[in-house]
Amino acid sequence: MSEVYAARRERLRERCAAGGSATALVSRPANVRYLAGAAPRGAVLLLGKGTDLMLCAGPLDAGPLGAPPDDERPDEALRIQTLPGAGDGRGDPAVAAADLAVAHGAESLAVEEHHLTVARHRAIRSVTPRLRLTDLGGAVEQLRVVKDEEEISCLRIGAEIADQALSELLESILVGRTERHLALELERRLVDHGADGPAFATSVGTGPNSGRRGHRATDRRVEEGDFLSVCLGANYRGYRCEIGRTFVIGTSPADWQIELYDVVFAAQRAGREALTPGAEYRDVDRAARHVLDSAGYGHGLSPLTGHGVGLEIDEDPQLAPAAMGKLDACVPVTVEPGVHLPGRGGVRIDDTLVVRPEADGGPELLTITTKELLAL
Amino acid sequence: MSEVYAARRERLRERCAAGGSATALVSRPANVRYLAGAAPRGAVLLLGKGTDLMLCAGPLDAGPLGAPPDDERPDEALRIQTLPGAGDGRGDPAVAAADLAVAHGAESLAVEEHHLTVARHRAIRSVTPRLRLTDLGGAVEQLRVVKDEEEISCLRIGAEIADQALSELLESILVGRTERHLALELERRLVDHGADGPAFATSVGTGPNSGRRGHRATDRRVEEGDFLSVCLGANYRGYRCEIGRTFVIGTSPADWQIELYDVVFAAQRAGREALTPGAEYRDVDRAARHVLDSAGYGHGLSPLTGHGVGLEIDEDPQLAPAAMGKLDACVPVTVEPGVHLPGRGGVRIDDTLVVRPEADGGPELLTITTKELLAL
Structure with missing residues (x-):
């Protein structure tokens, strides 16, 4: 080295x-x-x-x-x-x-x-x-913006660890447990699977807290019918990745939940698909943001829909409306649009991907947990 | 408020x-x-x-x-x-x-x-x-140096939480578990008992890692005959306290372990006893340091033997040889001398106390876990 x-x-x-x-x-x-x-x-x-x-x-x-x-x-x-x-x-x-x-x-x-x-x-x-x-x-x-393959490999391992921790959580009983305990359990599982620690404070939001970017876990307990949104990441040899998913608790989601989920999912996909070498940062942001705007959720959105990751969890580039610059190959970024409806909750879907040329298969998805709306 | x-x-x-x-x-x-x-x-x-x-x-x-x-x-x-x-x-x-x-x-x-x-x-x-x-x-x-009773009350509750988390850990089986897992378990217990989170990264050191100030937990497993040193604290409503203890694993400590423990214990007591309103910061440090020096452990000591705590885990005053200033009543500080022998391990004993006038009973010990050398 x-x-x-x-x-x-x-x-x-x-x-x-x-x-x-x-x-x-x-x-x-x-x-x-x-x-x-x-x-x-x-x-x-x-x-x-x-x-x-x-x-x-x-x-x-x-x-x-x-x-x-x-x-x-x-x-x-x-x-x-x-x-x-x-x-x-x-x-x-x-x-x-x-x-x-x-x-x-x-x-x-x-x-x-x-x-x-x-x-x-x-x-x-x-x-x-x-x-x-x-x-x-x-x-x-x-x-630091463009990573070498050694750095990307650390991010890839970190993402695998986060995927594992999340999948294990989904197999356990969630109703009745507090956000804080779910967050701690995720962090313990990250370390179990080889992380040096969490990449940032694990965020678990239930019910009205779901879908808030960076929500800090509280003592609220998971209830039937809640949205549950989770955002976590592993620190592996100093490199920090991020994954966020939203689930619904109970046998069947309500109509508003399905509708909201579909919109955020479409926005996140649009953001992911915009990740090509040479794309303007703000165009990636606009691709995701436009879907939310068109569906009437333009108000109160987060100022960014993604950011670089590496030795810090939030580094250059920023994928935001006023950001200047173009993506290069081998730049890992998050794509994480979300909508939060005050009092009701919301949806956030967050992946870490590496920008790659189309000849290499396009953006490399590091966080591979399914993005279907799971009812748990 | x-x-x-x-x-x-x-x-x-x-x-x-x-x-x-x-x-x-x-x-x-x-x-x-x-x-x-x-x-x-x-x-x-x-x-x-x-x-x-x-x-x-x-x-x-x-x-x-x-x-x-x-x-x-x-x-x-x-x-x-x-x-x-x-x-x-x-x-x-x-x-x-x-x-x-x-x-x-x-x-x-x-x-x-x-x-x-x-x-x-x-x-x-x-x-x-x-x-x-x-x-x-x-x-x-x-x-921020002198705290009001509301602030001290938050520190007191935080110290009780840390004492509880530590006492529960001591009831469990330790041999064979890694430093990292013990640290995570302590942090989970802090939150179980009402902490907003750990006050700082919980430090668990075993064998050759024991007694190092701020040691970051590794994958080393606890073995028979080890010293085990633990340093943790709760964040309660933003206020952060600290407790550190050293134990020995197995039925009976070795002679060198008893001897080293006694010296650090005496140093820590001397530091605690020097905590009176009006005492110079450096005199508190000297009281503890002198005991270690006289016993031949003067080499490689930490640059400070204590510090203020509050909204940050390490704030004014510093109890160090060159620190200028005098203690006031209602100032919470740590007293935390320690000795680490490279390759063998060491002892660190750390309390959070509030400076109080003698008329009020002298320094108030917030972290009340026993300081006897326990063989676990």
Whole structure:
């Protein structure tokens, strides 16, 4: 794996050089992990001409989040420097990194202004007043959008785990159990099947809570006739996927439930079918949104109908009406339209897919649990 | 409860006025929650002369983290303004708040420079170039250090829940189970007993992993003769407590285990006994650390032996060698010295206590599970 991380750092170095800054400081944890294979708490990465250095606030296993598992040790090709570090702001690895950059002759340093706080930026300035600080912007995030096959394989395994956890839940008795307990059981099953943990807080919504995006599980119990919507994902080696399904509890769904389900299903399919290399982000969003709009459910929709996934559960691109940009092959995204009718509940259907050219069979569906309306 | 939040905001307003800024922008989520009773994702609080306004990035129930439970609705006395908001940086509530401050005649605005990123700060500046931005610093964090009895009551309930979850685990068979499963079972039991969730990722360490601060549970199984150390806490209405215990697995502990346990126990007791109003933070740390040092375990100790708890699991004060400041009454802190011997394991004992004057009986121990060395 070491070559993978070195190659990523090399690509970033090329971008920085093109942007006029030979040295970069990466502080956002997911970005550090992407470039170094691990992100011990508080660690930053200093990338200079031929210098790759990770600076940590303390011994790798002494942070409040503790020792990383062995598969999360930083790339061995990296030099690692540990600061004695105290909790009071002295020993900030970002400040130490800037200091080192100057010692190595750097005149400018590109920092992640969307991650560094004003206070840390000021601390860097005061320690290295002659260093010109520039903005690295979302350069690492942009590198992260297109995944390699190793990354996609982690997402694929994570999706299989989530599918398994969900299918086991569906075999158990649901009526009378609380949203909170169903969510916990799903999370336990994710770990049983090999996940490092849930990718995000598992969402289970019943009755009036069903269909709400990111609903936090409550003590409401599942009742006959409810919609039950579930959204979960596995974290597998740092990669996070997402699956959402809506079921109906009892022997037969009501007419309004069938009708609503069909509309959301059609919207989700339209979104999935719009996933081709070169498609505009907003056109994918529009494909799904248009179906909901036309059926009269345009009011109160979520501001996005999908988003990228990877080392974070919500990363670029955003599939939203005003999003600018085009899909590439090997970009994993969710397609997750939903409708929530206040007081009654709703439907949300959410898949993780990888954009692939038509010659390769079109979008690769990672979350394969059926999308038929199941009555449980 | 509404008066509580209004009173907290009033105290902050007084501090700001004393600091020369009549208007403040609070963006750090735990601070927003402290002052408003809830912190919808991305919400900020604008406090001006007689104006209390919460600005949210979208409808309260449309964020990626979803709808808050009813006990986390913002204070009803607050005006709430929702921005149409897109995911692309437009519609940042902090920027909109600064704009509003200017519209209300503010000339300066105190912002949380330790929380706002450079990019957001710049966005505020570009929208309101004439507004003087100052630093609110840790003003809200300072208000949060001393808790009222309502807050302490939430911590007390959370500690009872954690005690219950732990005592149930001890009644079950442990040998052969993995750290990860024990951690998940503890978290399920926390929720069973009424927690909103775990206060932090439950840590279970066995054998060589025991005694490591913040160890992340692995697939290692509990074996005869192991030390087993567990650290967990409940989140109850947003308040987070912490308890850590170390046990020995099997009929009788080895001599080195007894010896090590006795030393850490003595250190932890010394720390607890040093908790009095007026005690220097570093003296509490020194009391515990000195016992470990004298017994020859001074090498590789954690940089702190305790910390404040509340709406965050790790907040002010820090009980560390270089920490400046004195304890007040009604400050809840952990006392959690530990020793880890690489390759062998170790001991960590962790309580949450509230500092109380001697006249009131001295420190109030919230986590009451026995600290005898149990052989399980």
